[in-house]
Amino acid sequence: MHALPEDVSRELERVVRRWRELSADHALAASRDMREVVQELAAVTAGQPVPELGPAVLIDQLRVLVWDAASADVPELADRLADLRRRLP
Numbered sequence: 041m042h043a044l045p046e047d048v049s050r051e052l053e054r055v056v057r058r059w060r061e062l063s064a065d066h067a068l069a070a071s072r073d074m075r076e077v078v079q080e081l082a083a084v085t086a087g088q089p090v091p092e093l094g095p096a097v098l099i100d101q102l103r104v105l106v107w108d109a110a111s112a113d114v115p116e117l118a119d120r121l122a123d124l125r126r127r128l129p
Contacts, residue, residue, distance in 0.1 A: 044110050051121035052106050058128050059099045066129045067095040073127045074098045077120060081105035085112050 044052065062070060075092070078101050082090045085108040090101055109117050 044107065045118070047118035048106065048110055048121065051118045051125065052103065055102065055121055055125045055128070056099055058125055062129065064095075070128050071095045071098060073124060074102065077124050078102050078105055080120075081109045081114070084114055085109055 043049070059067065059070075059074070071094075074095075075098060078090050078098060081102075082088065082105055085105060090105070093101070106117065106121070
């Protein structure tokens with residue numbers, strides 16, 4: 041795959057933008073929700089957990105796993121990302 045589907049790309053960029061706007065305290069508080077999505081995507085694409093490297097790395101882990109999930113045709117990927125974005129403070 042050379043590009044993400046448009047809806048997935050749009051939602052991923054919205055999540056990334058929102059995550060970057062968070063203060064350190066808010067990012068730490070939102071880490072649980074972000075980590076949950078990262079682990080769900082890892083489970084369906086890699087079949088193993090992703091190491092916990094802290095809030096600063098979570099967005100990069102999400103970006104990689106979204107590409108893996110899109111390549112694996114994980115259903116409702118854009119919806120999952122939109123739901124995550126809505127849960128961010």
